[in-house]
Amino acid sequence: MNKDIEYGTGSWRNSSIFTIAIDIGGSLAKVIFSPLHLGRLRFETVETERLKEFMQLLHDIINKYNNGSQKSTIIIATGGGAYKFYDLLQEEFPDVISIKREDEMQCLIKGLDFFIHEIPEEVFTYNDIDGEHIVVPEHAKVYPYMLVNIGSGVSILKVDSPNKFSRVGGSSLGGGTLWGLLSLITGARTYDEMLSWAHRGDNTNVDMLVGDIYGSDYGKIGLKSTNIASSFGKVFQRGTQHEPEQDEISAETSTKDIQARYRKFNNADISKSLLYAISNNIGQIAYLQAKVHNVQNIYFGGSYIWGHLTTMNTLSYAINFWSQGGKQAFFLKHEGYLGAMGAFLNAQEQTANN
Amino acid sequence: MNKDIEYGTGSWRNSSIFTIAIDIGGSLAKVIFSPLHLGRLRFETVETERLKEFMQLLHDIINKYNNGSQKSTIIIATGGGAYKFYDLLQEEFPDVISIKREDEMQCLIKGLDFFIHEIPEEVFTYNDIDGEHIVVPEHAKVYPYMLVNIGSGVSILKVDSPNKFSRVGGSSLGGGTLWGLLSLITGARTYDEMLSWAHRGDNTNVDMLVGDIYGSDYGKIGLKSTNIASSFGKVFQRGTQHEPEQDEISAETSTKDIQARYRKFNNADISKSLLYAISNNIGQIAYLQAKVHNVQNIYFGGSYIWGHLTTMNTLSYAINFWSQGGKQAFFLKHEGYLGAMGAFLNAQEQTANN
Numbered sequence: 001m002n003k004d005i006e007y008g009t010g011s012w013r014n015s016s017i018f019t020i021a022i023d024i025g026g027s028l029a030k031v032i033f034s035p036l037h038l039g040r041l042r043f044e045t046v047e048t049e050r051l052k053e054f055m056q057l058l059h060d061i062i063n064k065y066n067n068g069s070q071k072s073t074i075i076i077a078t079g080g081g082a083y084k085f086y087d088l089l090q091e092e093f094p095d096v097i098s099i100k101r102e103d104e105m106q107c108l109i110k111g112l113d114f115f116i117h118e119i120p121e122e123v124f125t126y127n128d129i130d131g132e133h134i135v136v137p138e139h140a141k142v143y144p145y146m147l148v149n150i151g152s153g154v155s156i157l158k159v160d161s162p163n164k165f166s167r168v169g170g171s172s173l174g175g176g177t178l179w180g181l182l183s184l185i186t187g188a189r190t191y192d193e194m195l196s197w198a199h200r201g202d203n204t205n206v207d208m209l210v211g212d213i214y215g216s217d218y219g220k221i222g223l224k225s226t227n228i229a230s231s232f233g234k235v236f237q238r239g240t241q242h243e244p245e246q247d248e249i250s251a252e253t254s255t256k257d258i259q260a261r262y263r264k265f266n267n268a269d270i271s272k273s274l275l276y277a278i279s280n281n282i283g284q285i286a287y288l289q290a291k292v293h294n295v296q297n298i299y300f301g302g303s304y305i306w307g308h309l310t311t312m313n314t315l316s317y318a319i320n321f322w323s324q325g326g327k328q329a330f331f332l333k334h335e336g337y338l339g340a341m342g343a344f345l346n347a348q349e350q351t352a353n354n
Numbered sequence: 355m356n357k358d359i360e361y362g363t364g365s366w367r368n369s370s371i372f373t374i375a376i377d378i379g380g381s382l383a384k385v386i387f388s389p390l391h392l393g394r395l396r397f398e399t400v401e402t403e404r405l406k407e408f409m410q411l412l413h414d415i416i417n418k419y420n421n422g423s424q425k426s427t428i429i430i431a432t433g434g435g436a437y438k439f440y441d442l443l444q445e446e447f448p449d450v451i452s453i454k455r456e457d458e459m460q461c462l463i464k465g466l467d468f469f470i471h472e473i474p475e476e477v478f479t480y481n482d483i484d485g486e487h488i489v490v491p492e493h494a495k496v497y498p499y500m501l502v503n504i505g506s507g508v509s510i511l512k513v514d515s516p517n518k519f520s521r522v523g524g525s526s527l528g529g530g531t532l533w534g535l536l537s538l539i540t541g542a543r544t545y546d547e548m549l550s551w552a553h554r555g556d557n558t559n560v561d562m563l564v565g566d567i568y569g570s571d572y573g574k575i576g577l578k579s580t581n582i583a584s585s586f587g588k589v590f591q592r593g594t595q596h597e598p599e600q601d602e603i604s605a606e607t608s609t610k611d612i613q614a615r616y617r618k619f620n621n622a623d624i625s626k627s628l629l630y631a632i633s634n635n636i637g638q639i640a641y642l643q644a645k646v647h648n649v650q651n652i653y654f655g656g657s658y659i660w661g662h663l664t665t666m667n668t669l670s671y672a673i674n675f676w677s678q679g680g681k682q683a684f685f686l687k688h689e690g691y692l693g694a695m696g697a698f699l700n701a702q703e704q705t706a707n708n
């Protein structure tokens with residue numbers, strides 16, 4: 001996915017200094033830089049644990065786009081890895097002007113603020129029925145808003161102005177949970193494999209719906225028979241007809257036999273169910289935090305979203321369902337690069353001031 | 355676990371009618387009845403899908419405790435299964451006086467109200483540090499409260515008085531999700547097996563902690579290095595040192611080989627991680643709902659809890675963490691029987707009035 005931004009020739013090179021901004025998260029490391037004289041921003045992502053590959057990418061960028069000159073390069077880093085891998089970065093790039101560390105929250109907000117206000121066609125709404133709609137934010141209405149940043153885990157920030165924000169909550173059930181559990185169950189090796197399963201799966205084969213419990217709608221409390229009552233609620237059932245009774249199970253029944261009984265659920269259905277469960281849950285927590293803090297607009301960022309329609313539809317649906325239409329979910333074309341963008345802008349300001 | 359309640363000889367038999375109350379949920383069917391002349395309530399649980407076994411249990415109860423007389427027996431039913439299996443119950447027990455259906459929410463609240471006010475040593479607080487403390491509810495302080503009922507899924511009710519309550523929310527991430535996912539991953543056949551794994555596991559082998567991302571605390575926002583940043587966040591990592599590089603993987607690499615790479619995570623660690631994830635998440639949503647509705651006391655009910663200390667500690671910890679000590683989590687000795695208890699009491703009132 002090409003995410004390059006063109007933004008006026010040379011405007012990203014307001015000094016002779018070459019800036020590489022990096023945001024090293026728990027699972028993914030994001031990189032932003034501006035190729036010499038092109039007036040363009042480039043965006044790259046590498047898995048954090050492929051640390052060698054990541055370092056090589058930074059070397060390649062300096063070699064290709066700054067004539068191999070570390071001496072005129074600044075690396076500006078944010079995310080947890082900016083702290084964890086700081087010494088390693090210094091060893092790897094001993095000749096750069098500096099390696100700076102920037103606060104993650106400040107960078108996220110600065111990056112988001114920039115994308116919202118400066119980049120056309122960046123913000124959009126999405127749901128499966130209405131499709132994608134580009135939003136032109138009316139500046140006056142932007143604050144306060146909520147940023148729900150979904151990476152390996154989830155951080156929820158309330159933003160009152162560019163310089164006034166706080167982390168109001170979060171969740172450990174994020175992208176790392178989805179991909180971790182799915183890879184454990186399915187043996188999948190790539191995000192794309194799991195996403196394509198999720199796309200074609202039918203969650204009703206593993207989820208227990210309201211109708212599975214009631215046989216019909218539970219009208220009194222407004223639950224439709226198609227609402228999910230329990231994610232994966234159909235899995236741990238022993239299927240009495242197709243199975244020996246307890247006393248028929250011999251001591252020799254192997255773990256393999258037992259496991260085989262549960263293998264009747266397919267990867268596609270499992271993937272869709274878990275994508276729904278995690279996305280719905282994030283949507284609900286985001287809604288509740290927005291309600292507690294009296295905020296109407298909720299921006300979803302972070303690499304978890306990855307432009308994936310089912311994910312965005314589920315998040316939008318959750319916000320709309322819980323708020324009864326009172327709150328709005330927004331998405332961003334550069335959803336994964338908020339932190340790196342903020343760090344890049346910080347560096348631009350710092351070098352401009354020197 | 356013997357949950358019998360003694361409550362004054364004969365006081366449960368205020369008429370010649372023998373009452374069996376049942377609450378048929380998505381995963382478990384709960385039964386309450388009072389053996390003749392014993393002044394005692396008995397509590398039983400069967401898995402809902404073992405429908406034959408469940409019906410046989412009801413026959414056995416009538417045979418043993420009401421001289422086999424359907425003609426002097428009332429069955430009063432609540433939960434989704436009261437609707438789904440209504441016809442089946444009528445076929446199975448054609449000679450009982452009646453089979454009544456009662457609203458699930460009303461029964462839950464009525465049952466909870468009874469346990470709180472009438473049964474000594476029923477309500478308690480628990481955390482791993484302070485242990486269990488029996489609570490004597492001061493009546494004036496009881497309302498309003500929140501009931502978080504955790505079965506296959508989660509229902510959250512706000513209770514203003516015995517007759518004024520509403521369902522304010524819920525979550526599809528409940529007991530069905532924990533047991534479903536765990537049985538898929540581990541092949542476990544019983545709750546007890548999974549609970550004993552969860553007890554001895556070490557979640558830090560699969561969860562990504564704040565310290566795994568930052569290398570230290572993220573002091574600025576008050577996150578300790580031991581906080582869970584991403585549940586299962588360590589699983590979907592490719593472990594570059596121990597694995598062939600991408601171009602070395604031949605087309606013959608079987609699914610089995612790929613799965614084997616992910617089998618380095620053991621069942622105990624996985625079980626603890628998922629128990630933490632689900633319980634923490636319920637705790638957080640419960641706190642947020644209590645905050646939105648300005649309620650201080652939160653009662654946790656439902657068979658998910660099952661007297662399990664790690665579960666209660668996690669729920670208590672979440673409420674305390676998020677509310678900074680401002681809200682209190684309460685548990686109940688008969689946590690799984692709120693709905694059945696309410697139905698039983700409804701039947702007692704109805705037969706007393708006849």
